[in-house]
Amino acid sequence: MPTEEEKILPEETAEINYGADAPHEEGTDPVISLHQIVKKYYIGSENELEVLHGISLTIWPGEFTSIVGESGSGKSTLMNIIGLLDRPTSGTYEMLGTEVSDLKDKDLSYIRGRQIGFVFQTYNLIPRISALKNVEVPMMYARIPQKERTEKAEALLEMVGMQDRMNHNPDELSGGQKQRVAIARAMANDPALILADEPTGALDSKTGRLIMDLFHRLHEENHKTLLLITHSQPLAEETRRILTLSDGRIIGERRGTNAS
Amino acid sequence: MLHENVRLAFVSMAANKLRTFLTMLGIIIGIAAVIAIMTVGNTLTVANQQQMATFGVNNVECYIGGSDSLDYSNEDFDWNNFHPAFTEDMLRKMIAQFPEEIEAVGISAYGQSGKATVQGKNQDQYYANVSMVGINPGYMDVNSSSMTITAGRNFRSNELTADSWYCLVDQMLVSNLFDGDAESAVGKKITVSLSHDTAYEYTIVGVYSSNQMQFADATSVKDMQTNLIVPFQNAKAVAGEDSQDSFNYISDITILTKTGTDVISFTTQLQDFMNSQLPSDTLYQVSCYNNAEWIEESNKSLRQMTLAITAIGAIALLVGGIGVMNIMTVSIMERTREIGTRKALGARNSDIRLQFITEAILICLLGGIIGIAAGLLIGYFACTKLLAGYTVTISWMSVWAAFGISFAIGVFFGFYPANKAARMDPIEALRYE
Numbered sequence: 001m002p003t004e005e006e007k008i009l010p011e012e013t014a015e016i017n018y019g020a021d022a023p024h025e026e027g028t029d030p031v032i033s034l035h036q037i038v039k040k041y042y043i044g045s046e047n048e049l050e051v052l053h054g055i056s057l058t059i060w061p062g063e064f065t066s067i068v069g070e071s072g073s074g075k076s077t078l079m080n081i082i083g084l085l086d087r088p089t090s091g092t093y094e095m096l097g098t099e100v101s102d103l104k105d106k107d108l109s110y111i112r113g114r115q116i117g118f119v120f121q122t123y124n125l126i127p128r129i130s131a132l133k134n135v136e137v138p139m140m141y142a143r144i145p146q147k148e149r150t151e152k153a154e155a156l157l158e159m160v161g162m163q164d165r166m167n168h169n170p171d172e173l174s175g176g177q178k179q180r181v182a183i184a185r186a187m188a189n190d191p192a193l194i195l196a197d198e199p200t201g202a203l204d205s206k207t208g209r210l211i212m213d214l215f216h217r218l219h220e221e222n223h224k225t226l227l228l229i230t231h232s233q234p235l236a237e238e239t240r241r242i243l244t245l246s247d248g249r250i251i252g253e254r255r256g257t258n259a260s
Numbered sequence: 261m262l263h264e265n266v267r268l269a270f271v272s273m274a275a276n277k278l279r280t281f282l283t284m285l286g287i288i289i290g291i292a293a294v295i296a297i298m299t300v301g302n303t304l305t306v307a308n309q310q311q312m313a314t315f316g317v318n319n320v321e322c323y324i325g326g327s328d329s330l331d332y333s334n335e336d337f338d339w340n341n342f343h344p345a346f347t348e349d350m351l352r353k354m355i356a357q358f359p360e361e362i363e364a365v366g367i368s369a370y371g372q373s374g375k376a377t378v379q380g381k382n383q384d385q386y387y388a389n390v391s392m393v394g395i396n397p398g399y400m401d402v403n404s405s406s407m408t409i410t411a412g413r414n415f416r417s418n419e420l421t422a423d424s425w426y427c428l429v430d431q432m433l434v435s436n437l438f439d440g441d442a443e444s445a446v447g448k449k450i451t452v453s454l455s456h457d458t459a460y461e462y463t464i465v466g467v468y469s470s471n472q473m474q475f476a477d478a479t480s481v482k483d484m485q486t487n488l489i490v491p492f493q494n495a496k497a498v499a500g501e502d503s504q505d506s507f508n509y510i511s512d513i514t515i516l517t518k519t520g521t522d523v524i525s526f527t528t529q530l531q532d533f534m535n536s537q538l539p540s541d542t543l544y545q546v547s548c549y550n551n552a553e554w555i556e557e558s559n560k561s562l563r564q565m566t567l568a569i570t571a572i573g574a575i576a577l578l579v580g581g582i583g584v585m586n587i588m589t590v591s592i593m594e595r596t597r598e599i600g601t602r603k604a605l606g607a608r609n610s611d612i613r614l615q616f617i618t619e620a621i622l623i624c625l626l627g628g629i630i631g632i633a634a635g636l637l638i639g640y641f642a643c644t645k646l647l648a649g650y651t652v653t654i655s656w657m658s659v660w661a662a663f664g665i666s667f668a669i670g671v672f673f674g675f676y677p678a679n680k681a682a683r684m685d686p687i688e689a690l691r692y693e
Contacts, residue, residue, distance in 0.1 A: 085604060085686050106608050113606015124601040124690070128271050140264055141606035189606070 017056035018243055018253045024060040029097035031192045031225050032082060033058045037091035039077050051077045053248045054091070059193070059227060064219045066228040066236040066256070069245035076197075078245065079229045083195050084112040096192055113141045117186030121198035123178040125170040131157060131181045132166045138188040156184040159222075160214060176207035183214060187224070194218070197229045212238060234258075261611070262618070269619040272591070273626075280623060283587040286580020287627030287669065288634065291662050294573035295635025296642065298658035301566040303643045306653045308555055308562075318363075319402060320515045320527050320550045322346075322534060327545040344544045345509035350537050357533055361526050364516040366402030368395045369492065369506045371499040373485060374454040376429075378437050388436040390452065390488035394495025394507065396420075400468075402516040411442035412466030415491060419465070422493040427462040430486035431469040442467040452488065460498055462490065523550045577665065580627070581673035588620050588677035599681050600689025613682035620674020621667060628666025632659055 017035060024030070039052040051074045059065055069075040080086040081093065084100060087108075093101040100111055117138075118124075125134050135153035144152075157163050160180040170178055179199060186194050196215070200208030212235070218224045228239055236242045237258040244252045273280040324344045326332070355362055371392035377383045400407065400414050410431065419426050429450075431442060438445040445464050453459040468489070496507035515530070517523055527550045534546035592599070599612055636654065643650045 080687050083604070085690075106610075109603065109606055109608040112604070116604075118604045120601075120690070124597065124604075126598055126601065128275055129268070137602065138605045140261060141602070141608070141611060143261070146263075185605070 016250075017058055018250055019058035019060065019063075019065075019241065020056075022058065022060055022063075022241075025062075028061055030058045030060050030094070031063075031096060033092075033094040034082070035092045035094075037078075037081060037088045037093065039074075039081065039086075040089045043089065051248050052081075052088070055248075055250060056091075057243060057250060059225065061192070061225050062219075062223050063241060064215070064226045064228075064239045064259070065241040065243065066230060066239040067243045067245055068230060068233060068236040070231055072247075073245045074248040075229055075231070075245055077248075079195065079197055082193075082227065083116050083118060084108050109141075113138055114189045115192040117188070117191040117194040119179070119182050119186050119194065119196035119199045121201040123170070123175070123182045123202075125178055125181060125185075127170055130167045130169055131162060131173065131184075134170070134181055135185045135188055138185060142189050144189075152188065153184070156187055157181070159187075160184045174207075175203050176210055179203065179207075179211050180214065183211075183218075187218075192225060194224055194226045195229070196226065198231070199228070200235065201230075261614070265615050265618040266622065268615060269622040272619055273623060279587065283584055283623055284580075284627030284630065286576055286583045287624055287666060288580075288631040290573045290576030290578075290580050291628050291631025291666065292635040292638060293576060294570050295632050295658060295662055296638040297566050297569040297573070298655045299636060299639025299652065300642050300647075301562055302655035302658070303639070303650050303653045304562055304647075305559060307650050308558060311555075317405075317552050317555075318517045318519065318521070318523060319405075320517060320523060320530060320548055322513050322515065322530065322546055322548045324511045324534075324544055324546050327543055330543055342543070343505065343509040344511050346511065346513060350534065351513070353537060354530070354533065358526070358530065361517050361521045362515055363518045364398035364401040366396065366399035366514040366516070367492065367510055368393050368399055369495065369510065370394075371495040371503060371506070372454040374452050374488075376433060376437065376450045376452045376488065378448070378450055381437070386437050388433040389483055389485040390433065391485050392452075392454070392495050392498065393487045393489050394492035395489055396492050398516070399489075402514045404516075407468045407470045409466045410469050412446035412464065414466060420491040420493065422491075422497040424491050424494055425460070425462050426465040426490070428466045428468050428489035429464050430488075431467060432481075432484060432486045433488070434467055436482060454498065454500075458498070458500075462488070523552050527553070577669060581624075581669045584620055584623060584669065585673040585676055588616065588674055589680065591619075592616060592677050592681045595681075596684065596689045596692040599684050600686045600692065603684070603686035604690065609682040612684075613678045616678035616681050617671065617674045620678065621670030624666045624670030624674075625663070628662055631666075632662050635662075 017033075019030075020033070035056045037052055037055040038050065041047075041049045041051065055078060067075060067078065077086070081088050084095075088101055091101065092099060095111065095115060100108070103111065125131075126137060132150070132153050135156055136149040139149040139152060154163070154166065157166050160183055162177060162180050162184065165173060165177060165181075170181070173181065183194075183199075186196075199215075200211050203211060215226055215228070216238070219226055226239075228235070230236055237256045239256045240259045242254050242256050243250050244254075324346055326342070326344060331337075351365065355365065371394060373389065373391045376388045376390050378386055397415070397417065397420065400409070409428070412428075414428070415424075415426060427450075429445070431440075434440055434442050434445045437450065438448065445467055447464065449461050449463050451459050451461050470487075492507070496504065499507060517526060527548045531546055531548040534548070538544055538546070602612060602615075636659075639654075640652050643652045
């Protein structure tokens with residue numbers, strides 16, 4: 001057991017905002033600041049189910065954080081809320097200082113597209129269009145003009161080492177290559193947060209290693225803010241901050257033993 | 261964004277070409293049917309109008325014949341002496357009755373057929389088949405819309421007697437006898453030999469060109485019979501004893517109405533007047549008709565046929581549109597993951613809706629274009645091969661309308677599936693297998 005781990009009782013977890021007091025650059029806003037986020041389904045019916053029981057956490061710019069939990073821990077629900085794909089039942093969510101939990105659909109889409117970069121376990125590239133066009137997609141929805149889109153996309157693909165395969169379609173790429181394209185895509189609009197959901201889940205260990213190395217490079221050299229959602233403890237150990245999620249509560253925060 | 265969507269639509273359409281084609285098929289058939297019938301209809305209408313101009317839209321024809329109450333199977337009746345005819349008295353009274361409406365009255369009667377040749381020119385090479393036609397002064401006026409004098413002149417009033425050996429010839433005849441030079445033909449003499457071994461010499465006083473086709477048992481254009489127009493009394497004189505009837509009994513007259521006359525109501529009035537001139541126990545009756553009504557009838561039946569086929573086309577389009585809607589819905593379900601991903605990447609509902617409406621519109625527009633091309637082709641073949649070789653006139657209005665309708669079908673039938681896509685919950689969509 002890592003000595004710095006804090007073991008806190010479930011009832012007390014609700015009081016703590018994990019990361020609120022973490023060291024950060026003077027005068028900056030946290031990337032995300034969740035406070036007492038509760039998520040209930042089937043509200044009002046007899047099947048009413050509370051999945052998240054009051055999550056509070058803060059992520060500052062430049063941090064490489066992971067949220068670890070088994071299936072059923074509420075991991076996906078929390079990820080969807082953080083990623084602005086879902087709204088909390090109660091609680092507040094501030095992104096870069098602005099409250100986003102009660103935004104209209106249109107505005108939610110807008111902020112999501114510009115500030116969150118998704119990386120999925122199953123890559124979710126758009127079929128039948130090239131890697132280059134795939135990376136351009138978020139910029140298209142952000143209404144960036146074509147020329148700028150192409151230039152940026154090319155640069156990003158180069159950053160992830162995919163410049164030679166720019167014009168290939170997803171079905172011509174291996175899993176690792178697809179994930180690299182997905183990562184390039186996630187960075188297209190310079191989002192505040194890169195949100196990766198089991199990014200190495202569909203890859204073999206060698207390729208998975210490459211992807212994790214890429215994440216580290218982006219974190220250290222490009223100062224990106226990354227949030228990794230995973231059920232794999234070894235993976236989480238590579239990150240600086242590990243938040244453990246269990247039964248809809250954060251039960252602890254610790255520093256990753258393998259973090260650089 | 262729109263440019264990107266158009267590109268995306270083409271990629272999607274190309275991904276499954278057969279499915280795309282089958283989707284378009286309803287649209288193609290509907291549009292092709294409508295365009296084909298519009299093209300045929302337009303061609304015929306224009307041709308009709310052109311013919312109308314040649315027939316003389318201001319002309320009224322009157323015909324006197326046996327009354328409807330006559331029993332034609334009655335063998336005891338003296339049919340040999342039954343000659344329905346307009347009398348000079350009737351015609352004079354008619355002109356007096358309708359001074360405001362009648363511009364001119366044209367009378368003609370056919371005499372013999374024969375062969376015209378030129379003295380001094382080889383008769384095997386230079387000949388023209390003619391039909392003698394005797395006319396009254398009003399004839400050329402009445403037929404002015406279908407016959408024009410291109411060289412020389414009409415008869416003068418002192419050239420209308422039996423011993424007036426002047427004639428008007430068809431441009432065709434000039435081609436055969438004078439190498440086509442109408443100007444030089446004027447004043448020349450031709451020899452006309454008729455069927456009862458007599459020959460007469462006529463001086464050409466004018467050349468006319470007619471835009472009414474004369475169909476005859478001609479083996480070639482050169483052998484086609486044309487009218488040799490001479491004064492009425494002259495034609496009667498050379499016709500011979502046996503052929504006097506057509507000159508003695510005029511049963512067919514044509515009236516040129518003054519401009520501004522309501523031709524249709526005048527026709528009825530004229531008919532009533534003519535019938536009133538006949539004695540009460542008469543065995544004759546007069547029928548008057550004008551071309552305007554006939555053209556109108558023909559146009560009407562054309563319009564009805566066009567309407568019927570357009571209705572069928574509309575049904576095909578409806579079916580086609582429903583097909584588009586169905587296939588789009590299926591296609592969207594297949595791309596649920598993609599839609600979820602796009603939303604995760606910042607697509608608003610309206611962006612998704614636009615993407616799929618664009619695809620629906622493009623499928624329909626492409627189907628419309630193919631349908632228009634197919635329809636024009638069918639229309640072209642129908643007009644030139646099936647009908648009597650008309651010059652095809654495309655109705656451009658129907659082409660533009662077809663574009664517009666294709667577009668509208670895309671919007672209308674694409675809306676439901678596009679909306680469905682737009683409203684998808686991104687979380688559910690991303691979970692979709």
